[in-house]
Amino acid sequence: MRERLLNGLRDERERLGLTQGELAEQVGVSRKTINTIENLVFAPSALLAIKLAKYTGKKVEDLFWIDDG
Amino acid sequence: MNNTVNRADRLSNTRAIAAVVLAAVMMATQGQRMDDGGGGPLSWAITGITTIVFLVWASGVFRGTALRTVLNDESSDANRKRSLTLAFWTMMVTAIVCYALTYIKDYGPRDAIQVIVIVGISTALLSFGVMERRQAHS
Numbered sequence: 001m002r003e004r005l006l007n008g009l010r011d012e013r014e015r016l017g018l019t020q021g022e023l024a025e026q027v028g029v030s031r032k033t034i035n036t037i038e039n040l041v042f043a044p045s046a047l048l049a050i051k052l053a054k055y056t057g058k059k060v061e062d063l064f065w066i067d068d069g
Numbered sequence: 070m071n072n073t074v075n076r077a078d079r080l081s082n083t084r085a086i087a088a089v090v091l092a093a094v095m096m097a098t099q100g101q102r103m104d105d106g107g108g109g110p111l112s113w114a115i116t117g118i119t120t121i122v123f124l125v126w127a128s129g130v131f132r133g134t135a136l137r138t139v140l141n142d143e144s145s146d147a148n149r150k151r152s153l154t155l156a157f158w159t160m161m162v163t164a165i166v167c168y169a170l171t172y173i174k175d176y177g178p179r180d181a182i183q184v185i186v187i188v189g190i191s192t193a194l195l196s197f198g199v200m201e202r203r204q205a206h207s
Contacts (some may be wrong), residue, residue, distance in 0.1 A: 028142075030142050030144065031074055032078070032204050033144040034206045042143075042204075044143065
């Protein structure tokens with residue numbers, strides 16, 4: 001069984017009314033990185049995941065979770 | 070959108086296109102040189118200098134720290150690692166093919182080295198450029 005890292009980043013970003021570029025600027029990455037995380041193409045490092053959680057005001061485990069099904 | 074992220078996006082896009090173009094030009098010119106009896110030292114020097122100039126420019130070494138950090142962030146780093154891994158395996162397969170071809174065709178080690186190196190560099194550049202472009206526009 002393959003585990004996947006899912007996330008609610010797009011929902012949280014839209015809730016805050018931010019564009020991908022604005023969120024990217026806040027956490028110091030490119031717009032492409034935010035885009036690939038939202039589309040589940042790229043799994044971020046723990047460092048970036050914590051930065052994103054901190055900026056969106058969520059716990060890391062609420063923003064990112066494992067889908068084992 | 071902030072200026073740094075905007076500039077990094079534009080540079081990243083240009084870098085991806087340049088990588089694909091350089092890979093295509095390298096394959097075409099080296100293929101042509103092989104048809105002409107193999108690439109000499111001058112051809113290797115041109116290929117080497119062009120590749121080094123591209124890599125130095127693409128790394129953003131002459132840009133500011135903030136821009137360079139965003140340009141070479143972790144998704145670009147992951148793409149770079151994946152393209153190098155793919156290039157390594159492509160070179161391994163090419164080397165095996167070159168070895169097998171020695172039973173059919175008579176050619177020297179210089180030709181084989183040229184083919185293996187060019188296939189490796191081109192694969193790395195091409196795959197990096199395609200991954201970066203695809204992710205930026207998905």
